Amino acid sequence: MRIGLTYNLKPEGASRFAGDRYEEFDSIETIEALESALRACGYDPVRLGWGAPMLDKLDGIQRVFNLAEGIGGRGRESQVPATLEMLGVRCTGSDPIAIGITLDKALAKLMAKAHGIATAPWCVAAGFSPSDVKPACEGSSMGVTAKSLCHNEAELNEAIARVSQYGPVLIEEFLPGNEYTVGILGGEVIGVMQVVPKNSDDDFFYSIEVKRDYERRVEYRIVDEPRAAAVGLAIWNAFGLRDVARVDVRCDRDGVPNFVEVNPLPGVHPVHSDLVILAKGAGWTYDQLIAGIMKSAEERWAA
Numbered sequence: 012m013r014i015g016l017t018y019n020l021k022p023e024g025a026s027r028f029a030g031d032r033y034e035e036f037d038s039i040e041t042i043e044a045l046e047s048a049l050r051a052c053g054y055d056p057v058r059l060g061w062g063a064p065m066l067d068k069l070d071g072i073q074r075v076f077n078l079a080e081g082i083g084g085r086g087r088e089s090q091v092p093a094t095l096e097m098l099g100v101r102c103t104g105s106d107p108i109a110i111g112i113t114l115d116k117a118l119a120k121l122m123a124k125a126h127g128i129a130t131a132p133w134c135v136a137a138g139f140s141p142s143d144v145k146p147a148c149e150g151s152s153m154g155v156t157a158k159s160l161c162h163n164e165a166e167l168n169e170a171i172a173r174v175s176q177y178g179p180v181l182i183e184e185f186l187p188g189n190e191y192t193v194g195i196l197g198g199e200v201i202g203v204m205q206v207v208p209k210n211s212d213d214d215f216f217y218s219i220e221v222k223r224d225y226e227r228r229v230e231y232r233i234v235d236e237p238r239a240a241a242v243g244l245a246i247w248n249a250f251g252l253r254d255v256a257r258v259d260v261r262c263d264r265d266g267v268p269n270f271v272e273v274n275p276l277p278g279v280h281p282v283h284s285d286l287v288i289l290a291k292g293a294g295w296t297y298d299q300l301i302a303g304i305m306k307s308a309e310e311r312w313a314a
Contacts (some may be wrong), residue, residue, distance in 0.1 A: 014049060015059040015069065015100075016305070017091045018042060018078040019165050035080040037278070044281035048301035049076065061091065074312075076305070077101045078279065085115050088276055101196025101310045105253045105275040113250060116181050119213030123270045126249040128242060132272040133183035160185060160216040186269055190217055191236060193243030194289040196300075197257050197307035200240045204285070205232045214271050225283075233292040239268045254307040257286045 021036040032057050046056040056070060059065040061079045075095055081087030087109035096107060104110070120130045167182070174180050190206040207230045208215040221228050243258035252275050259271040278284035281297050290300045 012054050012074070013057055013072060014054040015057050015065075015072040015075040016042060016045065016049075016060060016078070017059050017065055017095075019061050019080050019082070037078055038280065040282075041078070041278070041280045041284075043073040044297065045076065045078070045279060045301065048298045048306070051298045052302050052305055054305070060105055065091070066094075068089060069098065069100065074308075077104050078101050078276070079139060080276070086111050087103055088114050101308070101312050103254050105256070106251070109250045109252055110275050113275050116272050117179070119250075119272060120183075120270070122249060123246060126245065128245050128249065128270050129267055130264075131183045131186050131261070141203055159212060160218075185214060186202075186261040186263045186271075187214060188264065188266055190215065191234070191239040191260045191262075191268070192285055192289060193260060194286055194293070195243055195247050195252070195258065196303045197254065197310075198244075198247060200243060201295065201303075202289050202290040203232050203239050203243075204235045204292060205234045205236070207232055231288055231292060233289070236268075242268045242270055246270055250275070253311060255286070255304045257289070258277055 019036040020042070021038050042058065049056045057068065059075070060070045061081070077091055079091040081090040081303055089109050089111040092102050092104065092110060093107040095102040095159060112122060117133065120133055123130045171180050192204050192206065194201045206217055209230055239260045246258050247256060250273065256273055256275045257277040258273045259267045261271050262268050278287040279301070281287060283313060287297060287300065
């Protein structure tokens with residue numbers, strides 16, 4: 012059975028580019044690993060890419076495994092799912108509305124709060140001390156550096172000036188407790204992973220620098236944390252997510268888990284992606300993870 016792969020590919024040599032311009036895009040290693048896993052499931056993967064080339068290759072494709080981040084504004088991650096929905100092509104993952112809302116962190120926090128889910132106080136113009144400053148409509152930790160954690164007005168103003176290049180700026184109160192990420196597959200939690208700093212006595216902040224150097228700077232632990240898992244499932248249900256998602260949770264000073272953000276389009280690099288690390292820690296192979304995503308999608312399509 013043929014299945015299309017939609018994605019935005021990192022340009023050759025992208026690691027040499029300054030900044031995080033291509034942070035969300037996938038490497039060729041990800042595409043090749045995904046192809047191998049899908050073949051193990053009995054599928055015949057076809058590379059579609061994104062944009063006009065994708066449309067040119069869609070003839071005869073009835074199923075798509077979507078990784079495409081899109082290009083443009085805050086609706087970019089919805090571009091491929093919306094196009095495929097319009098054309099009647101089945102697509103893995105959440106629908107265009109859910110994906111669009113979750114990319115806007117402020118809107119996602121507002122929706123979480125409306126559902127009674129704890130989330131750190133936030134604003135767009137004022138600030139808290141300490142606070143973290145991040146782009147409101149970016150993913151893959153783009154713009155979230157060590158300098159995003161601010162302890163005074165000068166640091167806050169500097170961070171706002173830096174992050175504003177990405178668009179609207181989200182400022183939220185820094186939560187000093189444990190950091191978790193919750194992996195969800197087909198509406199069931201497959202694991203809760205704690206992110207533990209190896210060498211830090213200060214306020215730990217899971218910045219882009221940490222993620223790029225995770226083997227040296229953090230330890231990932233699969234933990235039994237039912238309250239974090241409950242936050243993840245509450246977010247899954249509130250947003251009507253499908254097939255797969257990863258929910259970030261952080262505890263406040265009283266140990267209460269708070270919703271941070273959700274990624275309904277999590278990376279599936281076979282080594283470095285948080286979801287894959289979590290799944291492997293919970294006893295899943297890479298092929299089993301991809302098979303689980305497809306099982307959820309196939310059951311949904313058959314309903």
